[in-house]
Amino acid sequence: MISAFRLSGNRLEPLDASQALERADWIDLLAPSPEEVAAVARLGLDIPSADEMEEIEPSNRLFRRDGVDYMTVVLPVTREVPLPRVRPVSFILAPDRLVTVRHHPLRAFETFLANGEVPVSRDEAPAPEAILLGLMDAVVGRMADLLEASGRALDALMASIHAPGTGPGVNVLRGALASLGREGELVAQLRQALVTLERALGHCAASRAGVESSTEVLRFLQLEQRDIAALAVHADFLSARLGQASEVTLGVINLDQNNTIRIISVVTALFLPPTLIASIYGMNFAFMPELGWPLGYPLALGLMALASWGTWRYFRSKGWL
Known part of the structure; x- marks a missing residue:
């Protein structure tokens, strides 16, 4: 699917299929067909395929060619999958337009489109850069929401593990351990996404250093980099908590199993003397x-x-x- 938008002031306006792609400030390709890829390629841009995006080495995900920045990051996909996964998304920033290539729906893009506003107007920054800043802001906000949700889920799991009284049963603890594993996988994937996003923002800032028209863009990129650094610290904190929670859960399970073994051992010992007498x-x-x-x-x-x-x-x- 191909979607095209034009920036008017600081709001996005969708372009219908009858309007030429040359007028678009942002072209979004979601699982595009070969015909859609060819239509965008005629604008003079190299559109990577899904396999190429997956196979791109981390060191080759960020490069500049003929005045166009190609940036591939990995972003979390948490819906309709058993476990959270990150999938590549390419941002192609040309002087006259931004092209995004993705093969999975992303909540951050949906949020950005629903809002329809960019953080800076065309008067403060070129339209493609303004749209890129809006997308990056939505992506960072989405990852912050996921980390907060993971923290709340961890709080609920810890409360169930440390329940007063007799405590949860082994089956409940096994379920909690599985949930902890899923949350740990999500946090790890988010941490990986934050690393790639931070590198992409650094590349974008470096390519615009010294350009007078990019002053507002550079300021916003620095703010986003600080937000990403804070989220990385939060992700590391959650990873440590998840490790501790897993150890506590395993410890409680071991204690419960040891208690069962102790009872069986005592019952066995109670029957040993009668067994000895009967054997005699x-x-x-x-x-x-x-x-x-x-x-x-x-x-x-x-x-x-x-x-x-x-x-x-x-x-x-x-x-x-």
């Missing part, structure tokens, strides 16, 4: 005088009960029960 009288010796006693059977039963009671009393005195 089950031996096939020709001369066992107790076998001829009228009270031999009640005596054996009494010895078994007395031995079990004595073992139980001993365990109770040691605090093992």
Whole structure:
């Protein structure tokens, strides 16, 4: 799907299919068809395919060619997937337009389109750069929301793990451990996305250093870089908390399993003395005088009960029960 927009003041105006792409300040390609890629390529831009975007080495994701900046970052995709994943998104910043190439829907883009405003107007910065700043701001805001949501989920999980009273069961803890793993994967993916986004902003700022018309753009890029640095610290903090929560959950599960094993061991020990007595009288010796006693059977039963009671009393005195 191809979408085209033109910037009027500080608001985006969509262009319909009948209007030429040459008039667009921003062209957004979402899982484009070969025909759509060819239409944008006729504007003199190289449009990478999905495989090329996936295979681009981290060191080759940012480059400038013929006055056009090609920047590929990875952004989180959290909907309709079992586990959070990051997928590549390419930003092609030309002097007269911005082209974005993505193959998955992204909430940040939807939020930016719903808002329809850019942080700076065309009077303060060229239209493609103003739109890029708006997109970057939406992406950073989206990742901040994801980190906050992960923090709230972690708080809820920790509250369930440290529940008062008898505490949660093993099945609940196993579910909590799976949820912790998913949140940990999300935070790791966000941390990776922040690294690539920070490098892209640095590349964009470096290519505009010394350009008088880019003063407002550089100021905004510096603000975004500071926000990304703060989010990176937050992501590292959440990673440490998630590691601690996982260790606590595993510890509680081990304690519960150890308690079960302890109970089984005590029950086994209670039956050892009666088993010993029964084994003695089950031996096939020709001369066992107790076998001829009228009270031999009640005596054996009494010895078994007395031995079990004595073992139980001993365990109770040691605090093992």
